[in-house]
Amino acid sequence: MSKEVTIVRNVLEANDRLADELQNNFRVKKILCLNLMSSPGAGKTTLLERTLTDLKDEFKMAVIEGDLQTDNDAQRVAATGAQAVQINTEGGCHLDSGMVMDALKAIDTDGLDILFVENVGNLVCPAEFNVGEDYKVTLLSVTEGDDKPEKYPFMFHISAVMLLNKTDLLPYVDFDLNKAEAHAKKLNKDIQVMPISARTGENMEQWYAWLRKKRAEKL
Amino acid sequence: MHEMSIVESILGILREEMVKYDGQKLTKVTLKNGQLAGVVTESLQFAWEALIPGGEFDGAELEIIEVPVKVACGECGEVFSPDHTRCMPCPKCEALLGHTVLEGKELLIDSIEVDDQQ
Numbered sequence: 393m394s395k396e397v398t399i400v401r402n403v404l405e406a407n408d409r410l411a412d413e414l415q416n417n418f419r420v421k422k423i424l425c426l427n428l429m430s431s432p433g434a435g436k437t438t439l440l441e442r443t444l445t446d447l448k449d450e451f452k453m454a455v456i457e458g459d460l461q462t463d464n465d466a467q468r469v470a471a472t473g474a475q476a477v478q479i480n481t482e483g484g485c486h487l488d489s490g491m492v493m494d495a496l497k498a499i500d501t502d503g504l505d506i507l508f509v510e511n512v513g514n515l516v517c518p519a520e521f522n523v524g525e526d527y528k529v530t531l532l533s534v535t536e537g538d539d540k541p542e543k544y545p546f547m548f549h550i551s552a553v554m555l556l557n558k559t560d561l562l563p564y565v566d567f568d569l570n571k572a573e574a575h576a577k578k579l580n581k582d583i584q585v586m587p588i589s590a591r592t593g594e595n596m597e598q599w600y601a602w603l604r605k606k607r608a609e610k611l
Numbered sequence: 612m613h614e615m616s617i618v619e620s621i622l623g624i625l626r627e628e629m630v631k632y633d634g635q636k637l638t639k640v641t642l643k644n645g646q647l648a649g650v651v652t653e654s655l656q657f658a659w660e661a662l663i664p665g666g667e668f669d670g671a672e673l674e675i676i677e678v679p680v681k682v683a684c685g686e687c688g689e690v691f692s693p694d695h696t697r698c699m700p701c702p703k704c705e706a707l708l709g710h711t712v713l714e715g716k717e718l719l720i721d722s723i724e725v726d727d728q729q
Contacts, residue, residue: 488616549716
């Protein structure tokens with residue numbers, strides 16, 4: 393005899409449980425945790441290098457670096473003086489809470505103000521897995537096309553901030569900032585859009601102001 | 612291809628649930644996959660078929676119900692299902708932006724079927 397049983401359980405609940413645990417830990421320690429996501433090459437590491445350098449005297453910051461194979465990015469980040477821990481996913485397309493929990497063991501979180509989790513470069517899979525962050529931040533570079541939020545709606549839907557990076561290249565590409573913003577706001581009316589250039593430093597103040605505000609809210 | 616790790620998560624939940632049905636066999640799992648959940652039904656099915664044979668759930672069928680997006684208009688509150696997620700004009704006031712997503716983000720195990728005849 394066959395019988396049907398209703399369950400209704402969130403498929404990702406095991407990951408979400410660990411994410412909640414991480415979040416509680418960050419709440420107690422007053423650490424702002426950000427999950428940084430983008431396609432490969434959008435400029436996550438460059439953004440981090442500049443942020444870590446510019447805000448060095450203001451905050452104690454650390455980075456967990458997710459990468460498929462190398463530790464190139466962790467080395468670049470560590471060169472700024474911040475703590476950096478590498479997670480190699482061995483081909484895996486995203487980070488999850490368990491990986492972040494393991495990596496955290498190698499970080500001195502006492503007195504830490506901001507923890508950045510640099511996710512694997514990919515606009516699809518990382519969006520699915522919480523890693524204990526307070527906010528998801530997505531970078532979109534102007535060399536990628538302004539229709540990306542339309543094509544990858546979930547990532548933009550769940551992000552608090554969309555950084556439009558590489559604005560110094562706008563004269564050379566067909567990228568419509570307004571169009572990208574409108575597409576992102578279709579599914580996420582609250583998303584904050586910040587055009588920046590992590591390379592030249594243009595408009596980075598807006599991003600820093602957001603970081604300061606969100607960090608202050610954790611206290 | 613995060614569908615592989617999603618199937619691993621599903622198997623974890625099924626193992627927990629099947630403790631209640633000791634000695635019975637899992638024959639079917641029904642999953643709800645929201646159109647906005649970022650999970651490809653075909654890839655999930657593929658991952659299921661790759662991981663299931665030879666294991667404790669060998670032979671179990673995976674049925675995936677795709678849940679369409681349902682939104683409430685950000686301007687007038689009208690609830691509607693857009694034809695696609697790229698352009699979602701409100702059928703009542705034609706507003707394009709600022710809608711609230713009510714359904715379509717979920718990824719849930721909805722039900723299972725167990726059989727007591729081994």
